[in-house]
Amino acid sequence: MNLMRLLRGDTDAPEWYDFPGGVHPPENKTQSLRGPIAEFPLQEEYVVPLNQHIGAVSVPVVEVGESVLTGQVIAEAAGFISAPAHAPTSGTVTAIEDRPVPHPSGLTTGCIIIRADGHDTWRPRTPWAHLQDHHHTDLLARIQNAGLTGLGGASFPTAVKLAADRNHVDTLIVNGTECEPYITADHALMRERPQQILRGIEVAHELYDFRRILIGVEDNKPDAVSALRRALTAIPAELEARIELRVFPTRYPSGGEKQLVYLLTGQEVPAGGLPTDLGMLCHNVGTLAALADAVFDDRPLISRITTLTGNQLPWQGNIEVRLGTDIRTILDWAGYQPDPNRAERIIMGGPMMGFALDQRQLPLVKATNCLLVPTEQELPTPPPAKPCIRCGQCEQVCPAGLLPQQLMWFAQSHEWDKAESHHLFDCIECGACAYVCPSHIPLVQYYRFAKGSIRREQAEHRQSERARLRFEARQARLEREAAEKEARRRQRAEAARARQAEQATTPTADSSPADPVAAAVARSKARKQASQSAAGRATATVSPGAPELTREQLSARLDSQRRRLEKAEAKLAAAAPEHQKAMETTVSKLREQIHKTEQQLADRPEREA
Amino acid sequence: MIILWSILALLFLAALFGALLGYASVRFKPEGDPIIDQIDDILPQTQCGQCGYPGCRPYAEAIANGDPINKCPPGGESTIQELADLLDVEPLPLDAEHGEEKPKQVAIIREDECIGCTKCIQACPVDAILGAAKQMHTVIASECTGCDLCVDPCPVDCIDMVPVETSIQTWHWQAPQPDYKLIATDAGRSGEAA
């Protein structure tokens, strides 16, 4: 395409750049676009999971039994990369407990359960009319408190993205691509509420003063494009001048953040980097609309637009639904009848990147952009995988320029180093490779497995490194302590010897100096005494604790040891049979210690006499 | 005459190569033994002593001196594999006499039963137990290597080893099972033929 442009002599910056790879799965979007976005009715119970975003799990700030109002914060962000959660409606907190949540693991996590009172009473709100009236820090705090996360599916906390250094960011990329088949939540939003998206752009622009704002939409959404164009005429000219609406051919995964950046600007996000490294911010249209809600109306993220689709559902379309609504009731509302003849398959997200839910009774979360319930005809179960025939189709379609089959071999043989050197972590898990694989190998699962294993191994290695340091530090400490003890002992022995020598020499000096025999006898006696006392002290130091104890100290110790023995014996008598053995050893050890102390006490008078 | 020349030639060659060997042994003397550090880096540093050596580093030294690489139950198969790759030897199955590979564990003190004897503190190789004499002790779970050395010394048996449970945060995808292994004709006949 770009070559054609070059041949025509068209040297202007192109409308869009061609990224490598990609696939064209059947779009299946029309069935959910027949009607307008429907409001989903209020329910009796809402389950709000505490980890609806990437980052630290938020911390509940309500207690069981507490009444909450719609939009009230019920869990606060825990750390920088985190987001608060809000009550989707007014009611009472009935429990804070682990519940299953939509996650490929099928595991449970902490959730706040709210029984609705049916009134949907809002907490007091303070709408803002003009952004200019408020300071940026207030604006950021308002965004932070609104619990916004990226609504495109990845759920990265929006406030964190919007905290990027404003001096380095000059471009806003608005992602209206929605390249994944079946999903039409963003499409419906752009079609029905384009002004809301533009108001969200206005908020971001207020923070960053963008040089240019690029809205990217695939060419399969002409009605959304015309709605956006109409809405663009109604905004201030200053802002409108910076906005470019770009339409490009439909191809999966043009909506991937990195692919979209390249599509619109021809620049590549550095490996392992973020669009901000290129001075760009990338936001989904849904996120921007929610941003406008949060800032102007003081309405935190308590609902979202979700697509209900798949031919197993009699009613297909988009609904605006409160977060925490039970997915089962949503599906029942859409008239879902499970097919008794085959395994149930409900996919959260689209057919390319979504995951199958293992049950229906799960809360709808911030990331739920679509609930897809396909029939066997429209999305057949993949046939059993065959061995890879190295056909290279996966490589042709990989939008990241990776070698998917090589990565698969490495994952299979657990060669993590090689997988990493083949840029495993640049894989965006779009699934294009697995889509075209003639052997139907679950390639993406291999990458996820490899990534998870590598991350776990890295964490384990960090931990073992810490354990090694702690072990070495402890060994060093023990050695030091032993050395110090030894030094002290030697010092004392030295001192004692000096004292003895003094005692021995003093009488010699006093007695008649002329008698050599007496002097010799005295010297030998002194030597003997000195060695004897040194030996005595040495034996004393063998027993742990204090080596140089006076009689008083020894008897005090004896008393305390006897008291402990009494207690221990009493405990032994009362102990449960399974603890008896341990107590017995304790008692016998105490007895031994007492015996030792008694002996020492018995030794002491002789030497001190 | 031929014999003489042959002997002379051989002697000359011997002298020449002898000198070369002597020079090489001085010039290229290996310094230290970094292989021990590399082995130590692979070992899981639980310091549990199950290998029969007091700590991971002594075992690393023993491996460098030719000890089998299959004596580390906490490291398990993956450590054996890594060691085999590093040392270019055949990976052996784990020697069961040294224990068996278990999922990662962490020690937990049942705190109301603790009598504050400090014995577990002395036993812990990585100082992961906090407490003082006659005070209740507790395990710093993030530092515990799961070596279970603290379990035996406890006079009142109040320490449990519990497997670390997978949470949503630590969970990750497992490798796909090749489908042809799931097909009925294979049932009960796992593995490759030799």
Add this chain to the structure above:
Amino acid sequence: MTDNAGTITRNGLWTNNPALVQLLGLCPLLAVSGTVVNALGLSVATLAVLMGSNLAVSLLRHYVSDAVRLPAFVMIIAALVTCAEMLMRAFTYELYQILGIFIPLIVTNCAILGRADGFARKNPPLPALLDGLMMGLGFGAVLVLLGAIRELIGQGTLFANMHLLFGDVARGWVWTPIDNYPNFLFAVLPPGAFVVTGLLIALKNAIDSGAEARRARAPIERGSKRVRVTGKIT
């Protein structure tokens, strides 16, 4: 370190067979195993050299310093190979001509140097001699087997040209199972040698793993070798 005779025998012939397990000396193994007679000729030469070198190395083991042991061993082996070469030239001249360069190349047969350095250097003469014998027999057995298979598949005969080694009495030993056999050159060429060797190794591994599976395992006391790392617990 000294093993008993049974272990040495088992090692040489099966468990640690130089050709099938250690994969040593593959060059002559693959190159001259086209017919039984070639294989047998080289086996005998290798066996003799191996025994001689093991004995010599073992006798000299206290006098050769560690730094120069390899040059010294090579020297010993080279001397012995030269002797073997001369003997073959004297008594089996035709075979000597057929085997050609592979007789002198016995010097570089890693199996010989390997046994000298790995066994004879650390053991008294008698076990070393036995080790040489058994390793040589193990190597030779594989070589002859390989030769037989390749001769049979490649040219459809067995024990052809045995007179080269055994004199005229052996002229009639040749056995031709199929008349007009179209020569299967692949087996005669080196790739065939690789394939047949591979199959022999596979066969040995299959037999071993079968035996392993049948053997009842001794009960193991789990964790019995643990030591205390820390603290004398009083």
Add this chain to the structure above:
Amino acid sequence: MLTPSSPHAVGNQSVQQVMFSVWAATLPGFAALIWFFGWGYLINAVLAVATALVAEAIILRLRRRPVWFFLGDGSALLTAWLLALALPPLAPWWIPVIGTLAAIVFAKHLYGGLGNNPFNPAMVGYAVLLISFPVEMTTRWGIPAALATEAHSLLDSARVIFAGLRVDPALVDGMTMATPLDVYKNDIATLDAAELRAEPLFSAGWRVYGWEWVSGLYLLGGLYLLWRRIITWHIPVAVLGSLTLLALLFSWNPDLRVPVDLHLLGGATMLGAFFIATDPVSAATSNRGKLVFGAGIGILIYVIRTWGNYPDAVAFAVLLMNFAAPLIDHYTRPRVYGEGRS
């Protein structure tokens, strides 16, 4: 495993489909072979395919793999089929059998089965046959129907193949070489180009001797595979391109060297370029790698044909480049998105 990983949608290609499409694409060329060179090709193909399926089933059973699951993927069938296309049509029956066994048992399953063989199994089978039975592989060629004194029937061919009858000298009639390529290469030593060209084999024109037809129909089948996106253009273009280039470079004197048209149409070039070299398992993977791989094959074909001993060179060229494929893959890794842009 609780739930299968994404993606939940799968494309419409399968291994089976790929294999059968390749097989189908060879059919026009195969039909031409039978039309021009007799029923021996059909008998070869049946023998090879039957051997391949039986051998595959037995090996799968020994390896404890599900037999029908793998037998149904068509890979063994395709291997045997491609081998049969390359064999002389009147070779004794055990030639296709041994070749197929070598291909399936040694080249495929001993390396781990489908997808794990570093070498193209059909070409391994062919190479084993060529170096093991040079006589049978070079003198049992059929004779173009136009030259035969009497049309040889299916029964005649079967009698030659199974009963081990010597090929009727009347049938052979001085035409014992495989392809016009070899005739040209051998006879150019004694004749000059004009004389050679005047011989009936070269001068009789289209439709008579058939070799242009066979190559042309293989080309057609290859284009079908390209259109179906089962192969990419890189390998065939590189093979044909490099071969053409070399042939042009060296063919300024037709009295010394085989001219370009014979290189392209007179041997197994088309079969090799579209059906053999493009075997994904043993070829290079990346697009750039495929170009290098194909160019290497083209160059080797020319080199072996011109300066080597063998009449045709596709099998050896492909096998030699199979050796190099992992290396080529290593050095032609595509640039990863964002790499070197930090």
